[in-house]
Amino acid sequence: MRILTALTYYRPHYSGLTIYAERLARTLVERGHQVTVLTSRYDQDLPAREVRDGVQVIRPRVMAHVSKGVLMPSMFYWAWRNLRRADVVHLHLPQLDAAYIALFGRLLRKPVVLTYHCDLLLPVGFIHALANQVSRLANIISFRLAHQVVVNAMDYAEQSLFLRNYLAKTRAIPTPVALEEPAAADEDNVKRKARLEPGQRIVGMVARLAAEKGVEYLLEAMPEVLRQHTTARVLHVGQYQNVMGEEDYANRLRPVIQALGERWAFLGILPPAELSAFYRLCDLTVLPSTNSTESFGIVQVESMSCNTPVVASDLPGMRQPVKMTGMGLVVPPANAHALAQGINEVLAHPERYKGDANAVVERFSPQRIAQEYEVLFQNLIHSG
Numbered sequence: 001m002r003i004l005t006a007l008t009y010y011r012p013h014y015s016g017l018t019i020y021a022e023r024l025a026r027t028l029v030e031r032g033h034q035v036t037v038l039t040s041r042y043d044q045d046l047p048a049r050e051v052r053d054g055v056q057v058i059r060p061r062v063m064a065h066v067s068k069g070v071l072m073p074s075m076f077y078w079a080w081r082n083l084r085r086a087d088v089v090h091l092h093l094p095q096l097d098a099a100y101i102a103l104f105g106r107l108l109r110k111p112v113v114l115t116y117h118c119d120l121l122l123p124v125g126f127i128h129a130l131a132n133q134v135s136r137l138a139n140i141i142s143f144r145l146a147h148q149v150v151v152n153a154m155d156y157a158e159q160s161l162f163l164r165n166y167l168a169k170t171r172a173i174p175t176p177v178a179l180e181e182p183a184a185a186d187e188d189n190v191k192r193k194a195r196l197e198p199g200q201r202i203v204g205m206v207a208r209l210a211a212e213k214g215v216e217y218l219l220e221a222m223p224e225v226l227r228q229h230t231t232a233r234v235l236h237v238g239q240y241q242n243v244m245g246e247e248d249y250a251n252r253l254r255p256v257i258q259a260l261g262e263r264w265a266f267l268g269i270l271p272p273a274e275l276s277a278f279y280r281l282c283d284l285t286v287l288p289s290t291n292s293t294e295s296f297g298i299v300q301v302e303s304m305s306c307n308t309p310v311v312a313s314d315l316p317g318m319r320q321p322v323k324m325t326g327m328g329l330v331v332p333p334a335n336a337h338a339l340a341q342g343i344n345e346v347l348a349h350p351e352r353y354k355g356d357a358n359a360v361v362e363r364f365s366p367q368r369i370a371q372e373y374e375v376l377f378q379n380l381i382h383s384g
């Protein structure tokens with residue numbers, strides 16, 4: 001099959017959505033398909049065209065940034081040109097360009113598949129409000145034109161005021177998860193970067209320093225955790241400097257983080273094998289996200305595949321990995337006391353939250369997820 005994939009940001013941009021799209025595209029290529037990715041040239045130092053892991057990547061020039069979105073007038077041309085050659089178009093939402101690309105797909109009689117990753121919730125302000133409305137309109141048009149909508153979990157779709165209008169053509173395909181096997185040197189590198197000492201209890205967090213990730217609630221929970229587990233430390237992996245649109249949030253949290261001293265350490269973005277080693281070094285990981293911009297949480301499954309339990313917010317979609325595996329606890333969102341209680345419970349009784357890591361790896365393997373998409377695409381092509 002010739003698959004045209006479109007999304008606003010692709011690698012080397014780092015987010016759950018881009019990781020999902022990259023893993024799926026790369027695995028579909030490995031399975032013998034031709035995948036072309038249309039995405040933004042959000043950084044002018046990136047090449048306009050390149051091949052990454054067998055995936056053809058085309059990046060139209062960005063004319064302007066609107067909140068977290070981009071304006072790319074030449075995307076019209078590249079979408080039409082590549083759609084004419086494609087067998088199926090796969091759109092990752094939220095994405096401002098999805099509406100007209102879906103329309104092009106319909107005009108050219110190509111199957112249109114949407115993967116809806118999460119809601120777009122932007123801060124207060126005129127530009128953000130405008131972007132929210134444009135995004136909502138693009139979603140409505142895209143959903144009406146799509147032949148099939150994919151979500152990470154039906155729990156998320158059923159609880160969404162927007163998605164519940166399209167349940168008849170919505171199905172769940174879990175997010176693809178893959179971790180590299182770490183070597184002893186990778187573990188040593190993580191220990192060195194974190195300045196780990198024997199006896200420390202490690203609470204891991206893998207996320208951008210962004211408001212929807214609920215970092216402030218983990219900060220507020222830490223004094224209560226430290227009263228019961230005096231050697232506990234938070235190791236935060238992910239982008240924490242110059243996060244797009246999150247400068248004010250980072251500035252607000254900085255003095256609270258500094259007050260924790262060595263009890264909170266930023267490790268930045270780790271290489272893949274070191275990320276695997278990190279999960280294995282943690283006693284547990286946390287995902288205290290606060291709203292529907294988080295629909296599943298890839299990092300939960302990554303943690304569980306290393307047999308490391310999770311404490312996550314009890315939100316639609318997000319609660320599913322813990323419920324599926326029993327490897328952790330869900331706690332009310334935006335509740336520092338409940339988060340602290342969950343962390344303390346898992347630290348005190350880790351044996352209660354261990355599970356079958358191999359089963360987790362198998363269920364969420366990119367090969368299995370790519371196969372599910374493959375069957376979906378082929379069925380739509382043959383039925384059209």
